Amino acid sequence: MAAYDTIVVGLGAAGATAAGTLARGGRRVLALEAAARAGGRVRTERCGDGVVELGAEWIHGQRPSRVYDLAVQNNVSLVIQDVAYDVFRSDGTKRDVKLLDELMMYCANVIEQDSDRNESVGAFVTRKFKDYLAENHPNLLSDEEFVENFLEFMNIMVNNYEASYDWNDVTAISDYEQIDGDLHTSWHRHGYKTYFEILLNTYNNGPGLPTLDIKLNTEVTSISWPRDGTGDVVVTCRGGEQYTAPNVIVTVSLGVLKERHASLFSPPLPEDKIEAINTISMGLLDKIVLSFDKAWWSRNMAFYWTVEDKKKLPEEDKWMGQIAEASTSCGTSNTITLWTYGESGKLIETLPEEVVKTKVVELLQRFMGANITVPQPTGMLRSTWYSDPFTRGSYSYDNLQMPQHPHIRETLGSPLLDSAGTPRVLFAGEATERTHYGTVHGASDSGYRAAMTLLQSSKI
Numbered sequence: 001m002a003a004y005d006t007i008v009v010g011l012g013a014a015g016a017t018a019a020g021t022l023a024r025g026g027r028r029v030l031a032l033e034a035a036a037r038a039g040g041r042v043r044t045e046r047c048g049d050g051v052v053e054l055g056a057e058w059i060h061g062q063r064p065s066r067v068y069d070l071a072v073q074n075n076v077s078l079v080i081q082d083v084a085y086d087v088f089r090s091d092g093t094k095r096d097v098k099l100l101d102e103l104m105m106y107c108a109n110v111i112e113q114d115s116d117r118n119e120s121v122g123a124f125v126t127r128k129f130k131d132y133l134a135e136n137h138p139n140l141l142s143d144e145e146f147v148e149n150f151l152e153f154m155n156i157m158v159n160n161y162e163a164s165y166d167w168n169d170v171t172a173i174s175d176y177e178q179i180d181g182d183l184h185t186s187w188h189r190h191g192y193k194t195y196f197e198i199l200l201n202t203y204n205n206g207p208g209l210p211t212l213d214i215k216l217n218t219e220v221t222s223i224s225w226p227r228d229g230t231g232d233v234v235v236t237c238r239g240g241e242q243y244t245a246p247n248v249i250v251t252v253s254l255g256v257l258k259e260r261h262a263s264l265f266s267p268p269l270p271e272d273k274i275e276a277i278n279t280i281s282m283g284l285l286d287k288i289v290l291s292f293d294k295a296w297w298s299r300n301m302a303f304y305w306t307v308e309d310k311k312k313l314p315e316e317d318k319w320m321g322q323i324a325e326a327s328t329s330c331g332t333s334n335t336i337t338l339w340t341y342g343e344s345g346k347l348i349e350t351l352p353e354e355v356v357k358t359k360v361v362e363l364l365q366r367f368m369g370a371n372i373t374v375p376q377p378t379g380m381l382r383s384t385w386y387s388d389p390f391t392r393g394s395y396s397y398d399n400l401q402m403p404q405h406p407h408i409r410e411t412l413g414s415p416l417l418d419s420a421g422t423p424r425v426l427f428a429g430e431a432t433e434r435t436h437y438g439t440v441h442g443a444s445d446s447g448y449r450a451a452m453t454l455l456q457s458s459k460i
């Protein structure tokens with residue numbers, strides 16, 4: 001008999017929820033995590049006078065949310081982040097700022113809605129925006145430069161939200177469903193890592209879970225499963241160690257599955273699952289966090305680039321023109337976070353620290369204009385979600401092909417059954433969730449679903 005009932009691969013939100021649920025149900029669980037920490041795409045780091053989040057930052061919605069509920073049940077004090085921002089222009093002036101604010105608010109509302117046809121978010125917002133201008137600001141409609149500037153700005157804002165490479169690749173009729181309640185609840189100075197302490201029962205010096213073994217720094221390289229129903233699943237790790245159990249829950253990201261599903265599974269995955277892996281898009285969103293002696297800003301900042309100013313950027317600095325936001329943090333009083341995405345995000349990940357730091361300070365100074373002198377940062381942290389071999393991107397999004405494949409995320413999440421119909425390889429992770437993909441609560445729900453499948457199908 002194997003020493004474990006289940007092996008969980010990966011200890012992000014999906015894996016920690018699955019492992020915690022099974023262990024609390026009395027199952028003997030082995031969790032194998034390639035990184036040196038649990039959390040995956042949740043990564044809380046000390047910075048400035050508190051903590052910052054290099055991955056997930058907010059609990060998106062409260063009712064119903066596994067994440068929000070656990071925080072409240074454990075008396076963790078949460079705060080609602082103010083998401084209002086001041087608009088700054090790349091020419092350092094305050095020209096049109098009130099108008100820009102009005103138009104941004106209008107487009108933000110449009111983005112919340114579904115289109116009546118399968119078109120991209122880019123096409124949908126452009127259409128509605130032009131209608132709005134025709135009705136409310138007809139003189140601006142013929143100002144091609146203004147329209148181009150504004151739509152390019154909105155394109156970046158959408159990508160910062162969806163983690164997409166371009167808003168013309170995101171469907172305007174996605175299946176994503178928002179949860180009721182505030183969309184930007186922060187773990188404050190506790191950090192999102194607290195969620196993992198709660199899941200794994202180490203919060204407030206908790207003892208952990210007696211039937212859960214966790215092995216960090218343990219990269220799984222192959223999962224061999226008995227399709228004919230005889231024997232156990234054999235999981236092999238980078239160092240050659242092997243572990244066995246009747247079943248395994250795989251929670252690695254869609255980016256990791258895209259890169260290595262062919263070498264990871266034996267026998268290979270079925271065609272429909274490979275199609276799902278190839279069809280769903282993995283996006284990229286990165287953060288650059290700067291700390292300062294003290295805050296010189298008053299609230300979040302939106303950076304409105306003019307096309308003219310972007311054109312003037314030297315070739316090697318073009319990526320700066322794709323940064324359009326800096327947000328304050330609830331976990332510190334003296335850091336700000338700049339957001340990058342897509343191709344420019346990939347490029348920034350490869351640039352030396354000093355180059356990024358110098359250039360983002362230059363960028364901030366440009367937008368602040370003559371009134372504020374941006375001081376030198378005391379530190380910088382940045383995420384590298386694309387280069388990270390254990391994430392290969394930030395989170396998935398619904399591209400234009402998705403409406404033709406309404407069940408494709410379910411296909412990605414469906415278990416592999418042996419000849420007796422017993423689930424042997426189960427899948428969880430944000431990308432397997434049709435309505436809450438791209439979130440921590442979605443990832444957690446998927447882990448819970450996989451664990452319950454095993455608890456309910458088990459004869460024990």
Ligand SMILES: Cc1cc2nc3c(=O)[nH]c(=O)nc-3n(C[C@H](O)[C@H](O)[C@H](O)COP(=O)(O)OP(=O)(O)OC[C@H]3O[C@@H](n4cnc5c(N)ncnc54)[C@H](O)[C@@H]3O)c2cc1C
Pocket residue numbers: 009010011012013014015032033034035038039040041042054055056057058059060218219220221251252253256285286287383385389390391393394395428429430431437438439440441443
């Ligand atoms: C910059 C950024 C901002 C975000 N903001 C928010 C937000 O504000 N709110 C929100 O709800 N969500 C947000 N998200 C999304 C959220 O972080 C993810 O949806 C969620 O954390 C994914 O959890 P997961 O368990 O599916 O995957 P992961 O967290 O990726 O967990 C998978 C785990 O598997 C491990 N692994 C990979 N390969 C192997 C291997 N071969 N062997 C062993 N282990 C392996 C990884 O190291 C990882 O720990 C954000 C994400 C990013 C990157």
